Amino acid sequence: MRKDPVKIKEVAAAVRVNNFQEVVAGYSEEETLHEASRCLQCKNPACSSGCPVGIDIKKFIYQITQKDYQGAYLTIREKNNFPSICGRVCPAEYQCRNACVLTKKGSPYASDQAINIHFLERFVGDYGMHNQNSTFNVQRPTSNVKKVAVVGSGPAGLCCAGELARAGIKVDMFESLHKLGGVLRYGIPPFRLPRDILDSEINSLKAMGVTFIPNFIVGKNITLEELFTQGYTGIFLGLGAGIPSFLGIPGENFCNVYSANEFLTRVNLMSAYAFPKTHTPVTIGRHIVVVGGGNTAMDSARVALRLQKMNDIAPDTTILYRRTEIEMPARRLEIEHAKEEGVKFRLLVKPEAFLGDEQGLVHNIKCLQCELGEPDASGRRRPIEIKGSDFELECDEAIIAIGLKANQILTSVTPQLKTDSYADVIVNQDTMETSVKGVFAGGDIVGGEGTVIEAMGMAKKAAQAMLDTVSQ
Amino acid sequence: MNITEKEVLSDVGGVRVIRITVHVPHIARKAKPGQFVVLMVREEGERIPLTVVSNDTLKGTITLIFQELGFTTKLLAQLQEGDSLYALAGPLGHATAIKQYGKVILVGGGVGIAEIYPVAKALKDAGNHLTTILGARTKTLLILEQQLRSISDEFHVTTDDGSYGKKGFVTDVLKELLPRGSYGLVYAVGPIPMMKNVAGVTKDFQTKTMVSLNALMVDGTGMCGCCRVTVDNQTRFSCVDGPEFDAWTVDWDELTKRNRVYAAQEKHMCNLHKVQ
Numbered sequence: 001m002r003k004d005p006v007k008i009k010e011v012a013a014a015v016r017v018n019n020f021q022e023v024v025a026g027y028s029e030e031e032t033l034h035e036a037s038r039c040l041q042c043k044n045p046a047c048s049s050g051c052p053v054g055i056d057i058k059k060f061i062y063q064i065t066q067k068d069y070q071g072a073y074l075t076i077r078e079k080n081n082f083p084s085i086c087g088r089v090c091p092a093e094y095q096c097r098n099a100c101v102l103t104k105k106g107s108p109y110a111s112d113q114a115i116n117i118h119f120l121e122r123f124v125g126d127y128g129m130h131n132q133n134s135t136f137n138v139q140r141p142t143s144n145v146k147k148v149a150v151v152g153s154g155p156a157g158l159c160c161a162g163e164l165a166r167a168g169i170k171v172d173m174f175e176s177l178h179k180l181g182g183v184l185r186y187g188i189p190p191f192r193l194p195r196d197i198l199d200s201e202i203n204s205l206k207a208m209g210v211t212f213i214p215n216f217i218v219g220k221n222i223t224l225e226e227l228f229t230q231g232y233t234g235i236f237l238g239l240g241a242g243i244p245s246f247l248g249i250p251g252e253n254f255c256n257v258y259s260a261n262e263f264l265t266r267v268n269l270m271s272a273y274a275f276p277k278t279h280t281p282v283t284i285g286r287h288i289v290v291v292g293g294g295n296t297a298m299d300s301a302r303v304a305l306r307l308q309k310m311n312d313i314a315p316d317t318t319i320l321y322r323r324t325e326i327e328m329p330a331r332r333l334e335i336e337h338a339k340e341e342g343v344k345f346r347l348l349v350k351p352e353a354f355l356g357d358e359q360g361l362v363h364n365i366k367c368l369q370c371e372l373g374e375p376d377a378s379g380r381r382r383p384i385e386i387k388g389s390d391f392e393l394e395c396d397e398a399i400i401a402i403g404l405k406a407n408q409i410l411t412s413v414t415p416q417l418k419t420d421s422y423a424d425v426i427v428n429q430d431t432m433e434t435s436v437k438g439v440f441a442g443g444d445i446v447g448g449e450g451t452v453i454e455a456m457g458m459a460k461k462a463a464q465a466m467l468d469t470v471s472q
Numbered sequence: 473m474n475i476t477e478k479e480v481l482s483d484v485g486g487v488r489v490i491r492i493t494v495h496v497p498h499i500a501r502k503a504k505p506g507q508f509v510v511l512m513v514r515e516e517g518e519r520i521p522l523t524v525v526s527n528d529t530l531k532g533t534i535t536l537i538f539q540e541l542g543f544t545t546k547l548l549a550q551l552q553e554g555d556s557l558y559a560l561a562g563p564l565g566h567a568t569a570i571k572q573y574g575k576v577i578l579v580g581g582g583v584g585i586a587e588i589y590p591v592a593k594a595l596k597d598a599g600n601h602l603t604t605i606l607g608a609r610t611k612t613l614l615i616l617e618q619q620l621r622s623i624s625d626e627f628h629v630t631t632d633d634g635s636y637g638k639k640g641f642v643t644d645v646l647k648e649l650l651p652r653g654s655y656g657l658v659y660a661v662g663p664i665p666m667m668k669n670v671a672g673v674t675k676d677f678q679t680k681t682m683v684s685l686n687a688l689m690v691d692g693t694g695m696c697g698c699c700r701v702t703v704d705n706q707t708r709f710s711c712v713d714g715p716e717f718d719a720w721t722v723d724w725d726e727l728t729k730r731n732r733v734y735a736a737q738e739k740h741m742c743n744l745h746k747v748q
């Protein structure tokens with residue numbers, strides 16, 4: 001008889017909405033062994049093809065069943081530098097788990113029956129981290145080795161730095177913000193990715209000899225040419241997709257309309273949840289509306305609802321999305337969590353205008369109801385507005401979470417760096433090298449918004465190509 | 473990021489304008505007139521933008537001049553020579569387009585005087601004829617008078633209370649000057665009402681006018697949209713698209729409202745932390 005998947009333990013919704021502590025508790029060793037034992041060890045495992053970096057999933061799961069956690073860790077680390085992070089944020093239901101043979105054919109994302117590969121990976125990653133394996137097989141950089149500059153400290157930059165440092169290359173990492181981690185720091189809230197996990201991964205890079213240089217903006221403080229003349233033999237650009245998109249509807253610049261990036265940056269990076277102990281304020285409305293259906297929207301809504309709870313405001317946070325739940329690009333678990341926590345969902349709704357008062361504060365949002373039409377270029381059914389279906393919702397704070405565009409602070413002053421019509425950097429897909437020799441790129445700055453593991457996959461490819469060239 | 477010098481430029485009723493010099497070679501090397509930095513006093517602090525008033529490439533220092541306005545500027549004022557800032561990033565924003573405009577009028581109001589100083593110097597060096605108009609509420613609030621006077625071809629001061637120079641507003645002088653000569657550019661920085669009124673006057677005379685906007689900011693690198701302003705009916709991010717914009721098409725009303733949004737919270741914080 002087929003065993004049931006091992007349910008993951010979570011902090012009860014009523015408790016977790018009062019704080020920013022991690023929601024998903026992770027598997028115990030016993031649960032890990034039980035879940036691992038469900039894997040069929042397929043002869044031709046499909047799961048690995050669903051993983052953007054092609055982790056040998058079958059093998060690491062087998063190693064788990066043998067209680068060889070060290071071996072499992074090394075298997076994952078061959079392809080993925082930060083299993084503790086990916087095990088927490090990977091949209092596995094669209095990737096490896098969707099490809100698992102236990103997922104029903106034709107389903108839009110993984111079936112419940114699919115092996116919980118990400119939770120197993122998290123267990124193994126945390127095991128590795130706690131057992132100080134993160135710095136495994138480090139070659140200490142010697143004084144005369146080649147020096148590489150990594151620009152941006154998001155998952156792409158971190159991964160590239162780790163790969164190069166392991167090979168004995170001296171790495172200097174430049175980050176324009178005062179803290180490291182990119183979206184992992186300013187975007188993804190601590191209740192999904194605890195900061196000690198992120199800090200621990202960053203510290204392990206430090207231990208490997210990577211030098212971190214925060215508050216340093218490449219393009220402003222130094223040009224790419226100047227980096228080369230300073231003795232860097234290669235440059236990796238992990239600039240990310242940093243510019244928030246807006247809806248372009250009337251009233252969007254009312255004072256209490258935020259981009260998700262601003263809202264999340266205030267709370268996550270600047271710790272506005274602890275205001276006034278910390279000094280960055282954030283508005284906490286009584287009727288908060290979040291526009292969008294991706295991870296950013298879920299994160300914004302769940303942060304907003306927590307802020308309401310923590311400030312004794314009756315929770316009222318609503319997500320507006322123009323398609324239906326099936327089309328939402330967010331991780332399914334986050335959608336479930338948002339619902340459990342009391343976030344309301346208004347689907348097939350398109351905002352038309354924000355209505356505000358004399359002081360420039362929004363009080364209502366005007367919307368239109370939609371229905372689904374034919375699939376569009378993304379393969380998802382296109383929302384079509386229903387004429388005369390206008391309605392208004394009370395809204396004294398809005399958060400726009402409809403996507404991000406390429407960070408242009410470097411590319412806008414570096415014309416020799418070729419970009420496409422989206423301002424993304426163009427690379428050679430085999431090497432991730434840009435139009436400038438010796439300059440490589442990866443992550444969201446290539447091909448637009450993606451996932452953490454995709455960013456790391458590109459960074460790894462780039463690191464390999466850089467190793468091939470610098471060692472010549 | 474050490475503070476190497478500190479000087480109180482003015483002190484009126486406990487509200488001081490302070491000049492600090494900070495050692496930060498990688499910014500000093502690159503900063504151009506019109507650009508700004510974002511700084512944090514402490515790890516738990518806010519990020520606030522301040523204009524780079526001057527930079528010394530040899531010493532690797534930049535000079536900032538700020539008014540103790542609210543919580544963070546008061547916290548910054550507590551730092552002494554030798555203290556270090558928690559974070560400092562820049563230079564941010566576009567540099568001022570320095571070229572031959574012919575005759576230029578610079579208008580500075582309040583602490584905005586500090587912001588026009590680097591631009592004035594650069595425009596002068598580029599061979600422009602410089603007329604400077606400084607405005608302050610009262611004589612003791614006036615900063616950088618000697619420095620600006622010495623580089624200006626023509627120099628005017630107005631005070632609201634008549635304690636120095638001409639009694640009245642900078643726009644009064646502007647209204648006298650504009651009909652008499654042909655000016656290639658008016659460049660104005662100061663409180664929003666001042667910049668708005670300057671724009672009104674220069675529009676009547678059709679003299680091109682640039683202003684540097686003080687929108688609220690967080691990152692200062694284009695990442696959040698906190699600093700968005702409406703210029704020429706389009707949303708622009710002041711930190712990366714500005715901070716300078718064509719004065720005639722700025723939506724002043726929106727900017728005024730957006731800059732007020734955290735006033736109550738900031739005040740609460742000042743009371744709580746007993747920072748006056």
Ligand SMILES: Cc1cc2nc3c(=O)[nH]c(=O)nc-3n(C[C@H](O)[C@H](O)[C@H](O)COP(=O)(O)OP(=O)(O)OC[C@H]3O[C@@H](n4cnc5c(N)ncnc54)[C@H](O)[C@@H]3O)c2cc1C
Nearest residue numbers: 152154155156176182183187218240295443444450451452
């Ligand atoms: C709110 C939110 C939630 C998300 N949730 C998930 C999730 O659950 N799972 C998932 O897989 N993906 C998720 N994503 C997407 C994922 O975070 C991104 O795909 C990933 O972070 C991209 O990594 P990156 O390294 O390319 O860029 P980023 O993480 O954006 O990092 C880029 C860094 O480069 C710095 N930088 C840029 N230009 C310069 C310069 N010129 N000089 C110095 N530094 C510079 C930036 O300040 C930034 O820190 C989420 C994204 C958001 C916004």
Ligand SMILES: Cc1cc2nc3c(=O)[nH]c(=O)nc-3n(C[C@H](O)[C@H](O)[C@H](O)COP(=O)(O)OP(=O)(O)OC[C@H]3O[C@@H](n4cnc5c(N)ncnc54)[C@H](O)[C@@H]3O)c2cc1C
Nearest residue numbers: 520521522523537538539542543544545686687731732738
């Ligand atoms: C590009 C740029 C350059 C700047 N250069 C300088 C400079 O060289 N010297 C200087 O003294 N200031 C400058 N400012 C303004 C400075 O950033 C603010 O004074 C500072 O952020 C106030 O912080 P605070 O916590 O002390 O005051 P807060 O408590 O935040 O504010 C106190 C009061 O001032 C208002 N206020 C806050 N920020 C601003 C602002 N940006 N503009 C107008 N009113 C505001 C608030 O609504 C509140 O009523 C600049 C701003 C920008 C955007």
Ligand code: SF4
Nearest residue numbers: 051090092095096118
């Ligand atoms: S990295 Fe992500 S996609 Fe790859 S195996 Fe792990 S959870 Fe699955």
Ligand code: SF4
Nearest residue numbers: 039040042047100101
């Ligand atoms: S496809 Fe699923 S069942 Fe088969 S090896 Fe991979 S994880 Fe195990």
Ligand code: FES
Nearest residue numbers: 692694696697711
């Ligand atoms: S301050 Fe964040 S985008 Fe300008």
